[in-house]
Amino acid sequence: xxxxxxxxxxxxxxxxxxxxxxxxxxxxxxxxxxxxxxxxxxxxxxxxxxxxxxxxxxxxxxxxxxxxxxxxxxxxxxxxxxxxxxxxxxxxxxxxxxxxxxxxxxxxxxxxxxxxxxxxxxxxxxxxxxxxxxxxxxxxxxxxxxxxxxxxxxxxxxxxxxxxxxxxxxxxxxxxxxxxxxxxxxxxxxxxxxxxxxxxxxxxxxxxxxxxxxxxxxxxxxxxxxxxxxxxxxxxxxxxxxxxxxxx
Numbered sequence: 224x225x226x227x228x229x230x231x232x233x234x235x236x237x238x239x240x241x242x243x244x245x246x247x248x249x250x251x252x253x254x255x256x257x258x259x260x261x262x263x264x265x266x267x268x269x270x271x272x273x274x275x276x277x278x279x280x281x282x283x284x285x286x287x288x289x290x291x292x293x294x295x296x297x298x299x300x301x302x303x304x305x306x307x308x309x310x311x312x313x314x315x316x317x318x319x320x321x322x323x324x325x326x327x328x329x330x331x332x333x334x335x336x337x338x339x340x341x342x343x344x345x346x347x348x349x350x351x352x353x354x355x356x357x358x359x360x361x362x363x364x365x366x367x368x369x370x371x372x373x374x375x376x377x378x379x380x381x382x383x384x385x386x387x388x389x390x391x392x393x394x395x396x397x398x399x400x401x402x403x404x405x406x407x408x409x410x411x412x413x414x415x416x417x418x419x420x421x422x423x424x425x426x427x428x429x430x431x432x433x434x435x436x437x438x439x440x441x442x443x444x445x446x447x448x449x450x451x452x453x454x455x456x457x458x459x460x461x462x463x464x465x466x467x468x469x470x471x
Contacts, residue, residue: 289313300469303330304347307339307391310421314406317422322429323436327469329421331462332448333391340391340417347391351407351416356380359388362395370395379414390414392424402427424448 289312297312298305311326311333318324333339340353347353362370363385370386376396380387388395394403394414403412406422413419431447434440445455 288316297469301330301465302468303333303465304339304341306347306349306351307333307417307421310351310406310417313418314421314425318425319429321432322425323434324425324428325435325462325466327462327465328428328435328441328445328458329424330465331458331460332424332445333417333421334461334465335454335457336393337391347417351418353391353415356389356415357391357393359393361385361387370397372396375400390420391417392420394420394423398427399423402430 289309291309294305294309294312297303298308301308307330308326311329314329315324315326330339337353337357340347340357342357345353345355345357358380360367361382361384362368372380372382372384372386373396376386377383379389379396379399386396389399390413392414396414399412399414402423403414403419404423404426405412405419407416407418411419412423414423428435428444428448431444433444433447435444442455442459445458446452449455
């Protein structure tokens, strides 16, 4: 999808499996890295009185629930804008009961896609929006698939001819039409809002029933987000780095 890729010493642990996408190697499966094993303790979950109850599996929105003090401390450790950490953590805390999506996985995707909405010198506001919208290149069939714009998708990116991936997590409008969710409870599902985009990404990663606590399941889920091995390598590297930085 888009830039900002990190180089990881353990990227070689990922291998292609013909006809099955790809999965992590046996070495990784026997000792899952932080990005695979992450659980809510990395979010150091807020106390019960500051955390709302989990929603049903098919809940369309994820109301804010993460502890602001944790967000600030974690953002400083990770080097991620606080609004992005808030979005990723809230998405984890509202994950479907049958799926485990660590906030660092979402952060890895956010870094690779748009540097958490800050690519090109942008800043990420507390409202979850970048100072200027993040738009991918035209999907005109030259370097990417050809996807014609619709009046509805043009409203997101402004191009009446070709679609563009939209927002900090770079959703194609047709995908957003199916999965777009209101992650901050403001009544609008907006791909340019990182709160909404993170919650939508979590639901999308969980949609195929992969077990994200295993190496193979995690890899297959991220591969489903973008069918490219180098993309998954980069997300793996970024997510693992964030987990390392914030584990202590």
